[in-house]
Amino acid sequence: MYHRQGLASPFLTVFVVAIVCLVITPSRAADTRQKMPVERPNILFIVADDMAYTDIGAFGGGDIQTPTLDTLADEGIRFSRFYAGAQCSTTRAMLMTGVDNHRAGLGTTVGAYSQPAANQLGKPGYEGELRSDVITLSTILQNAGYYNVMVGKWHLGASKDNKPSSRGFDQTFAMQQNSDHFDDQLGSFGFGHRDYWRNGEIVEKLPKGFFSSRNFTTEFIKYLDQRDKAKPFFGYLAYTAPHYPLQAPEDIIDKYQGHYDAGYDDLRSKRIKGLQASGLINKEAKHSLFRSDVRAWNTLSDKEKQRSARSMEIYAAMVDDMDQNISRVLAYLKSKNLYHNTLIIFLSDNGAEAASAQRGHAPALLPKARNLDNSLENMGRRGSVVLYSHTWAAAGNGIFREYKFSGAEGGVRVPAVISWPAGGLAPRINHGVTSVLDIMPTVLELARVEHPTQTHANAVYQAPIGKSLVHVLMNDTDSIRSESEYLGFEFWGGRGVVAGDWKLTGLYDQDTETMQAWQLFNLATDPGEQRDLAKEQPVVMKQMLSYWQDYVTNNGVILAEPNVPALRKPQKTFLESTVK
Structure with a gap:
C-alpha cells in the first residue's frame, strides 16, 4: 500500500530508513523514548466491520448512541485521514502483517464470487490467504513474551496454518468470514454454514441465545482473565457488527x-x-453528491419508506450494541488495573457497505436462502437478511464518495482512534495521512520489539512498509509522511493513490464491470472528489500516475483482464523476484 518514491528496492528502503533513524536523528529518538512509560504497554485492537465514517458521535454522528467510542476519541487521538483497504480481508492482512495486502497474499479475497481472474490465478499475492513469507504481529509479540487473544472475524485464511491459533495467538474464538449474527451459523445471505473455531478446532454448537457482539465480548474477557498476570497482553477483538445481515x-x-x-x-x-x-x-470543503441511483426519499412509497427506515433502525441498534460491549471490555480492564497502560486502537475495516437487493452480490444470492422471513415485523430478527443499501451507506459516509470495494474516499477512509492513558497522549485531531500499515511499526516500537527483518540479515519474512506513528502520538510531529510519500491501494479494480492533499482515483463500475478513467482531486478543498483536475494539473497528474506504476511494480498488483491491456504482458514483480 505504501512505497517511498525514488528508491528502487524495498529492501534498500528499509536499509536507508534504518540508517537515517540511527545516524541522523538519535536525539529525537532518545527524546521520544524518554516520554514513553518504562513498562511495555498492553495492546488492544478493536475493529468494526463495515462501519461508516460518521456513525460515531465523535466523527460527526450523534443520532446513534456511542458514548464509549466518543470517550475514547475525546481522550485520545482522532485520525481524520486514516486509510484502510477497500474490503475486509485487505485491511486485516495489512493490520496483521504490516505489508501491502497484495504482498501478503490477499490481492483478492476468497469465495465463490471473488475468485482471482484468469490472469491472477497462481500469481504471488493472489493466494487468498496469508503467505508463508509474512509474519504476523501476534507471532512477533508472542515470541517477545506477550499473551495474545483473538476473538471474532479473521478473514485471512481457513487452512490449518492460517487460522489465528497458528498465527501467534494463545487463545482464540474466531471465524473466517461473516455469518448470521445469531446461533444459526448461516452465511450472510441466509444459507450455507459458517464454522466457528475455538483454538483452531471447530465449535460444534453455539450457546443458546448467542449474538455475535455480546458473545465475542464475553469470550474475549474470559480469555483475558486467564492470562499470565506477569505478561503484557495483545488482544484483537474483531466484531462482525455492523456487517450485514443487519440483526439485533x-x-x-x-x-x-x-x-x-x-x-x-x-x-x-x-x-x-x-x-x-x-x-x-x-x-x-466540497462534499459528494448522491449517486444517480439513489432515489430521493420523497419519491418512495409509504411502504418503501417504512422498510428502508427500519433497516437503518436495526443498523443503528447494532452499532449501539457494539459500543455497549466495548464498554464491557474497558470496564474489565479498569477493574483489573490494566486500562491505564493499554494502547487501544479502534478502526473500521473499510467504508460503509452498499449492498442491496438491487445491486452487488445480493440479487444473485438472496434467492438461494430457504425459509427467509423478511417481513417488516421480522426484519432484523432470526431468519431475516436485511441490507441497508447504498442509500443509507451514502448518508453514513457523509461527505465522502462511494462505498466499500471502491478506491474513492468513501471506500478507504475510515474512522480511527488511538487512546493510551499511560502514554500521556494530548487529546486532539490528527490530519496527517496515516494508514493501517502504520499500526505494526507503531506497536513494535512501543512494545520495544524488533521485526525479524531488523535482527536477521537473511530473514525469510517481508519487512513492514508502513511508518511508526510514535512521533505523532508523542506530539513531536503532525505528519509522518512528506508530500512526496504516497499510499496506494487496489481491490477488484478499484484503485487509487494519495500523496499529501492529492488523490488519484480510478473507480471500478460494478454494474458494467469496467474500469473508469483516472481522475485527480485535491482533497484539501474537495474531499468529496467532485472536481476532476486531471486536465488542469498535468504535472501533478503525471507524478501521481508514476506513483501508481511504482505501487503496481513494488507490490505485484495485477489488474484483472480483459480491462487492462497494458498489464497483459507478463512482468516480473517484487514478489516473483523474492520468492524462492
Whole structure:
C-alpha cells in the first residue's frame, strides 16, 4: 500500500530508513523514548466491520448512541485521514502483517464470487490467504513474551496454518468470514454454514441465545482473565457488527424505532453538518453528491419508506450494541488495573457497505436462502437478511464518495482512534495521512520489539512498509509522511493513490464491470472528489500516475483482464523476484 518514491528496492528502503533513524536523528529518538512509560504497554485492537465514517458521535454522528467510542476519541487521538483497504480481508492482512495486502497474499479475497481472474490465478499475492513469507504481529509479540487473544472475524485464511491459533495467538474464538449474527451459523445471505473455531478446532454448537457482539465480548474477557498476570497482553477483538445481515437482539432492536422516518436525505445532511462541526474536515470543503441511483426519499412509497427506515433502525441498534460491549471490555480492564497502560486502537475495516437487493452480490444470492422471513415485523430478527443499501451507506459516509470495494474516499477512509492513558497522549485531531500499515511499526516500537527483518540479515519474512506513528502520538510531529510519500491501494479494480492533499482515483463500475478513467482531486478543498483536475494539473497528474506504476511494480498488483491491456504482458514483480 505504501512505497517511498525514488528508491528502487524495498529492501534498500528499509536499509536507508534504518540508517537515517540511527545516524541522523538519535536525539529525537532518545527524546521520544524518554516520554514513553518504562513498562511495555498492553495492546488492544478493536475493529468494526463495515462501519461508516460518521456513525460515531465523535466523527460527526450523534443520532446513534456511542458514548464509549466518543470517550475514547475525546481522550485520545482522532485520525481524520486514516486509510484502510477497500474490503475486509485487505485491511486485516495489512493490520496483521504490516505489508501491502497484495504482498501478503490477499490481492483478492476468497469465495465463490471473488475468485482471482484468469490472469491472477497462481500469481504471488493472489493466494487468498496469508503467505508463508509474512509474519504476523501476534507471532512477533508472542515470541517477545506477550499473551495474545483473538476473538471474532479473521478473514485471512481457513487452512490449518492460517487460522489465528497458528498465527501467534494463545487463545482464540474466531471465524473466517461473516455469518448470521445469531446461533444459526448461516452465511450472510441466509444459507450455507459458517464454522466457528475455538483454538483452531471447530465449535460444534453455539450457546443458546448467542449474538455475535455480546458473545465475542464475553469470550474475549474470559480469555483475558486467564492470562499470565506477569505478561503484557495483545488482544484483537474483531466484531462482525455492523456487517450485514443487519440483526439485533430483542432488547435493543426497537431502540431507534421512528428515528429515521425523515429518510436518508435528511440523515446525510445532518451527518455532513456534524462532520463539518467536528473539526475533522474543512468546513468549506466540497462534499459528494448522491449517486444517480439513489432515489430521493420523497419519491418512495409509504411502504418503501417504512422498510428502508427500519433497516437503518436495526443498523443503528447494532452499532449501539457494539459500543455497549466495548464498554464491557474497558470496564474489565479498569477493574483489573490494566486500562491505564493499554494502547487501544479502534478502526473500521473499510467504508460503509452498499449492498442491496438491487445491486452487488445480493440479487444473485438472496434467492438461494430457504425459509427467509423478511417481513417488516421480522426484519432484523432470526431468519431475516436485511441490507441497508447504498442509500443509507451514502448518508453514513457523509461527505465522502462511494462505498466499500471502491478506491474513492468513501471506500478507504475510515474512522480511527488511538487512546493510551499511560502514554500521556494530548487529546486532539490528527490530519496527517496515516494508514493501517502504520499500526505494526507503531506497536513494535512501543512494545520495544524488533521485526525479524531488523535482527536477521537473511530473514525469510517481508519487512513492514508502513511508518511508526510514535512521533505523532508523542506530539513531536503532525505528519509522518512528506508530500512526496504516497499510499496506494487496489481491490477488484478499484484503485487509487494519495500523496499529501492529492488523490488519484480510478473507480471500478460494478454494474458494467469496467474500469473508469483516472481522475485527480485535491482533497484539501474537495474531499468529496467532485472536481476532476486531471486536465488542469498535468504535472501533478503525471507524478501521481508514476506513483501508481511504482505501487503496481513494488507490490505485484495485477489488474484483472480483459480491462487492462497494458498489464497483459507478463512482468516480473517484487514478489516473483523474492520468492524462492
